[in-house]
Amino acid sequence: xxxxxxxxxxxxxxxxxxxxxxxxxxxxxxxxxxxxxxxxxxxxxxxxxxxxxxxxxxxxxxxxxxxxxxxxxxxxxxxxxxxxxxxxxxxxxxxxxxxxxxxxxxxxxxxxxxxxxxxxxxxxxxxxxxxxxxxxxxxxxxxxxxxxxxxxxxxxxxxxxxxxxxxxxxxxxxxxxxxxxxxxxxxxxxxxxxxxxxxxxxxxxxxxxxxxxxxxxxxxxxxxxxxxxxxxxxxxxxxxxxxxxxxxxxxxxxxxxxxxxxxxxxxxxxxxxxxxxxxxxxxxxxxxxxxxxxxxxxxxxxxxxxxxxxxxxxxxxxxxxxxxxxxxxxxxxxxxxxxxxxxxxxxxxxxxxxxxxxxxxxxxxxxxxxxxxxxxx
Amino acid sequence: xxxxxxxxxxxxxxxxxxxxxxxxxxxxxxxxxxxxxxxxxxxxxxxxxxxxxxxxxxxxxxxxxxxxxxxxxxxxxxxxxxxxxxxxxxxxxxxxxxxxxxxxxxxxxxxxxxxxxxxxxxxxxxxxxxxxxxxxxxxxxxxxxxxxxxxxxxxxxxxxxxxxxxxxxxxxxxxxxxxxxxxxxxxxxxxxxxxxxxxxxxxxxxxxxxxxxxxxxxxxxxxxxxxxxxxxxxxxxxxxxxxxxxxxxxxxxxxxxxxxxxxxxxxxxxxxxxxxxxxxxxxxxxxxxxxxxxxxxxxxxxxxxxxxxxxxxxxxxxxxxxxxxxxxxxxxxxxxxxxxxxxxxxxxxxxxxxxxxxxxxxxxxxxxxxxxxxxxxxxxxxxxxxxx
Numbered sequence: 013x014x015x016x017x018x019x020x021x022x023x024x025x026x027x028x029x030x031x032x033x034x035x036x037x038x039x040x041x042x043x044x045x046x047x048x049x050x051x052x053x054x055x056x057x058x059x060x061x062x063x064x065x066x067x068x069x070x071x072x073x074x075x076x077x078x079x080x081x082x083x084x085x086x087x088x089x090x091x092x093x094x095x096x097x098x099x100x101x102x103x104x105x106x107x108x109x110x111x112x113x114x115x116x117x118x119x120x121x122x123x124x125x126x127x128x129x130x131x132x133x134x135x136x137x138x139x140x141x142x143x144x145x146x147x148x149x150x151x152x153x154x155x156x157x158x159x160x161x162x163x164x165x166x167x168x169x170x171x172x173x174x175x176x177x178x179x180x181x182x183x184x185x186x187x188x189x190x191x192x193x194x195x196x197x198x199x200x201x202x203x204x205x206x207x208x209x210x211x212x213x214x215x216x217x218x219x220x221x222x223x224x225x226x227x228x229x230x231x232x233x234x235x236x237x238x239x240x241x242x243x244x245x246x247x248x249x250x251x252x253x254x255x256x257x258x259x260x261x262x263x264x265x266x267x268x269x270x271x272x273x274x275x276x277x278x279x280x281x282x283x284x285x286x287x288x289x290x291x292x293x294x295x296x297x298x299x300x301x302x303x304x305x306x307x308x309x310x311x312x313x314x315x316x317x318x319x320x321x322x323x324x325x326x327x328x329x330x331x332x333x334x335x336x337x338x339x340x341x342x343x344x345x346x347x348x349x350x351x352x353x354x355x356x357x358x359x360x361x362x363x364x365x366x367x368x369x370x371x372x373x374x375x376x377x378x379x380x381x382x383x384x385x386x387x388x389x
Numbered sequence: 390x391x392x393x394x395x396x397x398x399x400x401x402x403x404x405x406x407x408x409x410x411x412x413x414x415x416x417x418x419x420x421x422x423x424x425x426x427x428x429x430x431x432x433x434x435x436x437x438x439x440x441x442x443x444x445x446x447x448x449x450x451x452x453x454x455x456x457x458x459x460x461x462x463x464x465x466x467x468x469x470x471x472x473x474x475x476x477x478x479x480x481x482x483x484x485x486x487x488x489x490x491x492x493x494x495x496x497x498x499x500x501x502x503x504x505x506x507x508x509x510x511x512x513x514x515x516x517x518x519x520x521x522x523x524x525x526x527x528x529x530x531x532x533x534x535x536x537x538x539x540x541x542x543x544x545x546x547x548x549x550x551x552x553x554x555x556x557x558x559x560x561x562x563x564x565x566x567x568x569x570x571x572x573x574x575x576x577x578x579x580x581x582x583x584x585x586x587x588x589x590x591x592x593x594x595x596x597x598x599x600x601x602x603x604x605x606x607x608x609x610x611x612x613x614x615x616x617x618x619x620x621x622x623x624x625x626x627x628x629x630x631x632x633x634x635x636x637x638x639x640x641x642x643x644x645x646x647x648x649x650x651x652x653x654x655x656x657x658x659x660x661x662x663x664x665x666x667x668x669x670x671x672x673x674x675x676x677x678x679x680x681x682x683x684x685x686x687x688x689x690x691x692x693x694x695x696x697x698x699x700x701x702x703x704x705x706x707x708x709x710x711x712x713x714x715x716x717x718x719x720x721x722x723x724x725x726x727x728x729x730x731x732x733x734x735x736x737x738x739x740x741x742x743x744x745x746x747x748x749x750x751x752x753x754x755x756x757x758x759x760x761x762x763x764x765x766x767x768x769x770x771x772x773x774x775x776x777x
Contacts, residue, residue: 013398013461015390015689081390272775292771299770300703307682314392330675382668
């Protein structure tokens with residue numbers, strides 16, 4: 013057991029923070045958000061250049077072969093800078109699906125291009141009534157010739173609008189709530205029959221509704237075994253959940269630092285407001301939430317790489333419960349302690365509030381994970 | 390970063406586990422697990438067993454009996470002791486007085502006291518709080534007046550945990566009442582409790598237990614050689630010690646054991662099917678999972694012998710909140726049986742364990758008050774960590 017970052021990890025953290033500090037200021041980010049695509053090709057190229065897109069992938073494909081703690085370093089830095097690029101969708105979801113469940117041919121075709129910044133991905137899973145139940149899939153894949161035809165509606169697909177390839181969950185068998193009978197398909201976003209409606213979320217990330225009508229998928233589009241995709245979905249979603257926990261830790265860190273700074277500089281009644289004990293104690297509770305959130309995120313990252321599926325479910329849900337609670341607590345307190353200024357679009361704290369609020373609900377809110385933790389215990 | 394145990398660490402855990410299994414008397418273990426009041430002999434007996442093995446003071450320097458364990462080994466040891474139901478190591482000697490002597494004591498004081506503390510020859514207690522000096526410790530009034538080769542001590546200490554077992558008490562006393570700053574003029578004295586003029590009186594607590602006491606000093610003569618550090622510099626010693634005092638208050642291993650107990654009791658009471666109960670239980674469990682890692686991260690930062698700072702305040706706040714939440718959940722499992730406390734006829738049949746749950750809930754309300762209330766801990770973090 014040890015808590016030190018390795019030299020390589022420190023280098024990764026320093027390089028990334030230096031890049032974000034200069035190339036991803038709050039103003040620069042504002043311009044990226046306002047652009048038509050909602051993310052930056054230049055930033056994406058730079059992330060590829062620095063090797064950030066390669067972190068979790070095997071060296072065979074040009075990857076860095078990193079652990080999930082390495083990914084925590086990336087996501088903490090992204091969280092602090094409120095990065096809106098399609099990194100989670102491409103690396104954390106799409107890339108993970110291919111790396112964990114793809115055939116040798118699929119891995120060789122997609123991962124090197126992804127690592128070089130030439131291929132973006134997204135995971136099209138959520139449907140209108142599904143909430144966070146990963147088994148709830150009504151999109152159908154019907155056998156046709158040598159392949160399948162896909163019909164269905166996917167909602168709020170993270171960065172679906174910019175993805176080259178969508179990982180689509182569809183039912184090849186079973187009833188709408190069965191774990192069995194779900195298959196995964198690699199679908200080109202530009203394939204005939206795919207209609208994408210792009211949205212800007214209030215947290216400034218892009219999401220898309222994806223309508224599939226008569227979309228043809230060949231044999232080589234099937235990811236993993238037919239009808240047995242649920243285990244892989246859970247594995248990848250647990251991984252992505254852990255990563256957004258890391259992102260939340262970074263955003264909480266920013267909220268902590270900005271609020272502390274505000275308490276020291278904002279003067280009322282002739283003194284800094286941080287001299288008031290009522291506010292001091294609330295600031296301490298923000299710090300405690302940060303430390304506890306960081307600890308549980310570290311635990312989840314380690315367990316993702318080492319635990320069996322049962323323990324992984326339990327620890328990831330534990331992490332998400334704590335992260336959801338901490339995200340809600342810190343984001344609300346940060347706005348409150350900033351007073352009227354905390355309400356303004358002008359300050360990064362309001363953007364941090366919105367992102368933390370969305371992370372609290374991403375891949376299941378605290379109630380969802382309380383139930384899942386109970387079932388896993 | 391790797392949060393899994395290495396093969397060496399696993400081997401160490403197995404060694405500690407096997408040793409405890411072989412050396413912890415089962416009746417003592419049962420008494421601990423049923424929250425029984427431990428006698429002085431029971432507490433010192435376990436202390437001596439550990440001393441004989443060489444494990445009573447892992448954090449001391451090697452020359453005085455320390456073990457040179459890594460942070461992780463120390464954690465594993467505490468974890469195994471907590472899980473097995475070992476009696477607590479009474480902290481006032483090995484974990485509080487001894488670090489003070491090692492840091493501030495003269496060679497003669499170290500030679501005289503440290504081996505006796507190590508071997509459990511004396512039962513040490515703490516004389517800090519006074520009726521008018523609780524959170525505001527520096528307002529203490531107990532006087533020590535120098536008279537030739539001794540001090541004459543007069544005053545009163547309060548909340549002295551296990552004071553009725555005490556052989557020796559370390560005290561903060563006022564040696565100069567006229568200083569501008571109240572923190573100046575305080576000194577740190579070691580007092581033999583057999584000295585004439587000392588009276589110990591019990592205070593019955595919320596749970597009707599006798600655990601803490603008032604200690605009265607009436608012209609008690611204390612040899613001047615029992616002064617630790619310089620006269621009027623006791624506040625420096627006090628602050629140093631407070632860090633160590635809070636260190637042991639997180640008590641994660643015991644919380645884990647108690648969590649398992651809550652689950653067992655809740656299962657028996659059919660409460661694990663009630664999401665209102667299990668949601669609250671899970672939130673406590675999750676906080677504990679996080680605190681275990683927070684604790685290890687902070688301990689890791691303390692490598693190299695830096696005295697603990699404001700980090701331990703955070704551990705104290707969170708650890709005691711969890712402890713209290715667990716006792717509350719546990720009491721709830723007793724449901725309508727919670728009121729049963731003691732049979733009026735001494736030989737009546739009696740569910741002695743269930744009868745401990747309500748008193749335990751009452752007793753543990755102390756945790757957020759003692760060793761610097763949690764509000765004081767927040768003041769410390771605000772000042773020391775946040776710079777407010």
